[in-house]
Every structure is written in structure tokens, then in C-alpha cells.
Amino acid sequence: MxxxxxxxxxxxxxxxxxxxxxxxxxxxxxxxxxxxxxxxxxxxxxxxxxxxxxxxxxxxxxxxxxxxxxxxxLPDYQETHYVLANEEEIGHVNANKPLIMGTTPALYQYPPYAQTLAPPNTEPAYLVEKETNIPEGTVALKEGARVISRDEKKVGQIEQVLYDPTAHRATHFMIAKGMLLREKKMVPVEWIDEISEDEVLLSVGARMIEEIKERQPA
Missing domain, CATH: 2.30.30.240 (PRC-barrel domain)
Known part of the structure; x- marks a missing residue:
């Protein structure tokens, strides 16, 4: 499947x-x-x-x-929470936890803040936290995730996951390389070393991937 x-x-x-x-x-x-x-x-x-x-x-x-x-x-994949920030957290804001001043965000505010002469904002600050509702230790792999060989070469992108419904596990990843004439190859999961949502690291070198026979269109 x-x-x-x-x-x-x-x-x-x-x-x-x-x-x-x-x-x-x-x-x-x-x-x-x-x-x-x-x-x-x-x-x-x-x-x-x-x-x-x-x-x-x-x-x-x-x-x-x-x-x-x-x-x-069913649970949402991601949920957003707004947590009241303390002084220490305000001084250590980063891209993973953006900061919002005042009330939690609305879809539109009038007049636009940049056009007002309001005094500096003294309202409470909130940290934006995102929570994913998937089992601990799992990864939500996305299409287009980079595939990197053991010798640190990009050998393609994830295009498809092949699944054995009897064993309830993946058997192969279809990877694709190129823009117009995409070269597609099947990589067994036994060659997978690490998986994150946007990158897959292989335990074999790029030469091994080159030797895989290209999968022809059905």
C-alpha cells in the first residue's frame, strides 16, 4: 500500500x-x-x-x-496555546516561542498599530506555544523531506511511503530527484538511520543510492 x-x-x-x-x-x-x-x-x-x-x-x-x-x-495535529510570560521569558524570546503583547491575537485590528501614536505597550505579554498531538517519539514526515546519504550528500526528496498493513510498518520510501524529469528510486527502511519531519538520514552512501534501479512509471 x-x-x-x-x-x-x-x-x-x-x-x-x-x-x-x-x-x-x-x-x-x-x-x-x-x-x-x-x-x-x-x-x-x-x-x-x-x-x-x-x-x-x-x-x-x-x-x-x-x-x-x-x-x-479527532484531535488536531497542532494546537496553539498562549501562555502568560514572566520577565525572564520576555528577555529570552526566540522564533520557536514568539511573543505577543496585550490580548491574544484577533484576525484584524483597527486602526493599524503602525499608524497610531499610542504610548509603549504596558499590557501583559504572552508566549505562543504549539503542541503536536502525535505519540511521543514519533515524527510526522512530510512530502519533500530531504534525503541525505551517510557521506552527507542530498540524494533526493521523500515522495511516497510504502506501507505493509499486516506488519503495520513502512517498508520503503520512494525518493525523487530532479525537476522536470524526476528520477524515482525505492529505498528500503533498513537503510534509514534517522528521521525528522523534514529530513531523512541514510546509513548508506550516495554511491549505493546511485546503483538502485530507477523505478519506471506504472
Whole structure:
């Protein structure tokens, strides 16, 4: 079974309920635990769906035991929390925890702050914290993640995850290289050393990847 980014997900009744955005995988065991399901087009929501609900996957379509009317009951992939900051935290703000002054943000404020002559803001400051709702120790691997060989060469990008539903684990990663004429190759998970959401490190050198036979279009 193949997990493709953007593959349409349907209920067993044939109703479209979203599309695959990421694959949640245990970097050590290569077990696939969840899929990140994206619903909506403009105002999107990312939901965490257990692979136990998977029925089958055929021709870039995934069928799952999901009630479209109960999708909102599933946990969001990411949740944003606003935590009141103390003086020490205000002095150590970084990109991972941005700072917001005053009340928690609204969609629009009038008049724009830059055009006012208001005195310096003395309202409380909040740290923005993001929490991901996936099992501890797992990674939400995204399409396009860089694939780096043991000798530190970029050998491609993640395009697809091949999954064995019997063993509940990934078996191969499809990697692609190039812009227009993309060269695609299958890399066994046994060659994977480390996985993060945007990078996969291999235990083999670039020469080994070069020797893999290119996968031809079906």
C-alpha cells in the first residue's frame, strides 16, 4: 500500500473526507501509527487519524472507517496555546516561542498599530506555544523531506511511503530527484538511520543510492 501526499481519503460509504498530508512514523521501528488528514481548501484543518481505521488504499485513494460527521472529534495535529510570560521569558524570546503583547491575537485590528501614536505597550505579554498531538517519539514526515546519504550528500526528496498493513510498518520510501524529469528510486527502511519531519538520514552512501534501479512509471 502506498501513502501519497494529497491522496484523497473516503469513508466506507464513499464520501470524500479529506486528503493525506503527512505520515506519522516511529523512527526506530518504522511503525506507522497515524496519518495526518487535511480537510478543507482555504481554511484547512489537520486531523490525526489512527492507521487502525484504514480499510484499503487503491489508485491514490484511501478508504477509512471514518464518519464524516464526526471528523471534528479527532484531535488536531497542532494546537496553539498562549501562555502568560514572566520577565525572564520576555528577555529570552526566540522564533520557536514568539511573543505577543496585550490580548491574544484577533484576525484584524483597527486602526493599524503602525499608524497610531499610542504610548509603549504596558499590557501583559504572552508566549505562543504549539503542541503536536502525535505519540511521543514519533515524527510526522512530510512530502519533500530531504534525503541525505551517510557521506552527507542530498540524494533526493521523500515522495511516497510504502506501507505493509499486516506488519503495520513502512517498508520503503520512494525518493525523487530532479525537476522536470524526476528520477524515482525505492529505498528500503533498513537503510534509514534517522528521521525528522523534514529530513531523512541514510546509513548508506550516495554511491549505493546511485546503483538502485530507477523505478519506471506504472
Amino acid at each position: 502506498e501513502f501519497n501526499h494529497g491522496a484523497n481519503v473516503f469513508s466506507t460509504e464513499g464520501k470524500e473526507i479529506g486528503r493525506i498530508d503527512r505520515v506519522v512514523i516511529d523512527p526506530k521501528t518504522k511503525a506507522v501509527t497515524h496519518l495526518i488528514l487535511r480537510k478543507g481548501l482555504i481554511l484547512t484543518q489537520d486531523k490525526v487519524v489512527p492507521v487502525d481505521l484504514l480499510v484499503e488504499g487503491v489508485n491514490d485513494q484511501i478508504i477509512m472507517r471514518l464518519d464524516p460527521n464526526k471528523l471534528d472529534e
